[in-house]
Amino acid sequence: MPDGTATKELIGRTALRLFIEKGITETTIRDITSSAGIAVGTLYRHYGSKDELAWELFAESYMTIGRELHGIRIKEATARSKLEAMIRHFCNIFDKDTAMFTYLFLSRHRHLQKLTPRMPNPYIEIRSVINEGIRRGEIPRQDPDVSASMVMGLIMQMIDSRLLGQRIKQSIASLADTTVAASLRVVEA
């Protein structure tokens, strides 16, 4: 029996690249298959539909990051160190796998409502850090949903500006310190 794992991965990698370059709707099945050097039918051996392909690429990475942030939250001791480690982790992922991160960023509006609260989720982890920090008196009382949104937005916009490449040109890693400091000031930790 032949093994199609390598082909599935090739399709995923190629689709990711094109989805980022042109957008999901603007990328056709033929774009993907011709760029990957396979037949149209082959794609459908591995993914049920274009939507399923786009969703699988998103969910896999999104939940992985959620699990990783969860690990950080468990491991670190204080709200400060948790938040710092999480932001540095974001920066590392961005530098290590820019394509994946970019895709998550650009397609989140399409997929976010398909996520169930049970799935591992970066946003919930950041909110939990703030919640715990308040309960332990490490940071002032505040609305954890509002603060989590602001911190997320602050980080995400850095990446957004970096992706456009016009407003921010330096590497994300070199901005980690600045981002960490600003985020801590937002939650007043």
Next chain:
Amino acid sequence: MPDGTATKELIGRTALRLFIEKGITETTIRDITSSAGIAVGTLYRHYGSKDELAWELFAESYMTIGRELHGIRIKEATARSKLEAMIRHFCNIFDKDTAMFTYLFLSRHRHLQKLTPRMPNPYIEIRSVINEGIRRGEIPRQDPDVSASMVMGLIMQMIDSRLLGQRIKQSIASLADTTVAASLRVVEA
């Protein structure tokens, strides 16, 4: 000679609503014309193409906000008061014309690279405030592009979370104080 101004406005309003509800690519010309109660050909009397329609709706509002923020920057005296007035202005627009603001927010990635630096631009106004604040010694020395991105991200994510309606449920106006305070802490004003 008949006057088609009212029709053009009707098309714009209808398209805006549908673009927000379903996305630009997912909205068809027939969706727009049937929803507006006009013929397909009529739309093309007023807009050269679907792309042009989407762009006009974006650019008009984007530049208007840019001009308004410019006015605030000229009028207010200190970096603190400028930033505060700008953020409150954002909140007011959102509450007064949620549809327009939502469209700007959701379609910005599609249109942002079509903007030239000469066009009125909200981002540049915020950066200018930070730049001036540094020069006058009102806020510490910092990278104005990075800080402007962080402040913009902080505000935008509040609106994003509000639009999704799951994470933030209260009105944007009621969050203005919180957002202003957090933004000032980010730039350490």
Next chain:
DNA sequence: ACTTAATGTGAGTGGGCGTTCACTCATGTA
């Protein structure tokens, strides 16, 4: 009342889309 030009119409056009399926090929098993 007549002229003129802008505005409104919608069936029609050509093209590109996602998806299917009957078929071939390659590999592991008996």
Next chain:
DNA sequence: TACATGAGTGAACGCCCACTCACATTAAGT
């Protein structure tokens, strides 16, 4: 060697898209 099974193929299908254009309607100028 013969068979079974999953992987790979791409022409074909039906649908729906953005856009066109020959014609009808409207309203302002004379």
